[in-house]
Amino acid sequence: MESPASRLTRLLVGFIIALLVMASISILNEGELSLSDAMVVIPVAMSIMAGILLLVMIAGRGRPQGGWFTDSWISREPEDEMRSRLERERDEASMQDIGSKWARMEMEHLESKHGEE
Secondary structure, eight states: OOOHHHHHHHHHHHHHHHHHHHHHHHHHHHSSOOTTOHHHHHHHHHHHHHHHHHHHHHHTTTSOTTSSGGGGTSOOSOHHHHHHHHHHHHHHHTGGGHHHHHHHHHHHHHHHHHSOO
């Protein structure tokens, strides 16, 4: 299975290509290159920003998970590993008895605050 980062990389490539095609069609329709035209400037600026994000994602590809600053935004670990890690974390947190833990914590807090049982 793929990682979310590889899916985002494919999505960014398609997005950049679509924006550049839109900008080139706008330039061809006008017959001249006018950089002040919003139909050219906006797609080119968006494709540059998406390209920078794409380059950052590609640059962090060989590093271990958690070792790149974009890992907090989008995970690079494969989906099956992520699923097993999240299941382990859920089991460790023991979500089944969290209600009783919350009630005990609140009872202790009220007893310490009011000094009575």
